[in-house]
Amino acid sequence: MIILEMRNVTKQFGGLTAVGNVDIQVEKDSIFGLIGPNGAGKTTIFNLITGIYKVTEGEIIFQDHPIDQLQPYQIADIGITRTFQNIRLFKKLTAYENILTACHYNASYSILDAVVRTPKYKKEEKKLGDQADKLMEIMELKDRKDIIASNLPYGLQRRLEIARALALNPKMLLLDEPAAGMNPDETIKLMELIRQIREQFNLTVVVIEHHMDLIMGLCDKIAVLNFGRKLAEGTAQEIQANPKVIEAYLGEEEVNC
Numbered sequence: 665m666i667i668l669e670m671r672n673v674t675k676q677f678g679g680l681t682a683v684g685n686v687d688i689q690v691e692k693d694s695i696f697g698l699i700g701p702n703g704a705g706k707t708t709i710f711n712l713i714t715g716i717y718k719v720t721e722g723e724i725i726f727q728d729h730p731i732d733q734l735q736p737y738q739i740a741d742i743g744i745t746r747t748f749q750n751i752r753l754f755k756k757l758t759a760y761e762n763i764l765t766a767c768h769y770n771a772s773y774s775i776l777d778a779v780v781r782t783p784k785y786k787k788e789e790k791k792l793g794d795q796a797d798k799l800m801e802i803m804e805l806k807d808r809k810d811i812i813a814s815n816l817p818y819g820l821q822r823r824l825e826i827a828r829a830l831a832l833n834p835k836m837l838l839l840d841e842p843a844a845g846m847n848p849d850e851t852i853k854l855m856e857l858i859r860q861i862r863e864q865f866n867l868t869v870v871v872i873e874h875h876m877d878l879i880m881g882l883c884d885k886i887a888v889l890n891f892g893r894k895l896a897e898g899t900a901q902e903i904q905a906n907p908k909v910i911e912a913y914l915g916e917e918e919v920n921c
C-alpha cells in the first residue's frame with residue numbers, strides 16, 4: 665500500500681529548477697532512501713512534503729489526500745514529522761526538557777487547567793512525562809537526561825532530534841542526513857535504532873544520507889536524484905548496478921558499499 669506519492673512534482677526558484685517532474689511512491693512501513701550529489705534536490709523534496717515550500721507544479725498525496733496546499737503545522741498534525749540537516753534543538757534546555765516540550769504538542773488541557781492545576785492537567789502532565797521517559801529510553805539517552813543539549817556529543821544530539829520528532833506520534837518520519845558527523849560505530853548503531861523505531865512505532869521512514877553504507881544497508885527502496893531529476897529507483901542492488909547512477913552520481917567510479 666502506498667502511503668506517500670509525489671506526482672510529477674516540480675519546484676522552481678526563479679530560473680532554477682531544484683526539483684523537476686519527480687514521481688516518487690513510498691510504500692507504507694518501508695524505509696525509503698533519497699540519495700544524490702550536493703544540490704540534487706533532496707532537502708527541497710523534504711521541504712515540499714512538509715509544506716515549508718509550495719510545489720510549482722504537481723501533487724503530493726499522503727494517505728490518499730492531497731497535502732501540497734497544507735501549512736507545515738497541518739502536515740505535522742496528519743502525521744509527518746522530520747529532522748533537519750542542521751540540528752535544531754533547544755540548545756540551552758536539557759535532553760529531557762527538549763523531549764518533554766515536544767511531547768506537549770499532544771497536550772489536550774486548556775490554559776485554565778494549567779493555571780488552576782486541575783486533576784486533568786496533573787493526569788495529562790504525568791502522561792506526557794511518561795512518554796518523554798519512554799522516548800529517552802528507546803533512544804538510549806536515559807543516562808544523559810539532565811545534560812544540556814548543546815553539551816551532548818554530536819551523535820547524541822542527532823538521536824535527541826529523532827526523539828523529538830517521534831514525540832509528535834508521526835506515521836511518517838523524514839530524516840535529513842541523520843548520520844552526518846557520526847563515526848562508523850555510531851552509524852551502525854543508528855541504523856539499528858532506525859529499524860527498531862520503525863517496528864516499534866509502525867513508521868514509514870524516508871531518509872536522506874550521504875553515508876552509502878547506511879543507505880544500502882537500511883533502505884527497502886532508493887531513489888537517486890541528479891540536478892533535480894530522478895535518475896533511478898530500485899533496491900540497493902539495483903541502484904549499485906545501475907550504470908547511470910555509477911556514471912552520474914559516483915563519477916564513473918564503482919559504487920563502493
Ligand SMILES: Nc1ncnc2c1ncn2[C@@H]1O[C@H](COP(=O)(O)OP(=O)(O)OP(=O)(O)O)[C@@H](O)[C@H]1O
Nearest residue numbers: 677680682700701702703704705706707708709749
Ligand atoms: N530557498 C531556496 N532559494 C533558492 N534556491 C534554493 C533554495 N533552496 C534550495 N535551493 C537550490 O535548489 C537546489 C537543490 O538544493 P537542495 O538543498 O534541495 O539539495 P540537496 O540535494 O539537499 O543538497 P545537499 O546534499 O547539499 O544538502 C540547489 O541548487 C539549491 O541551491
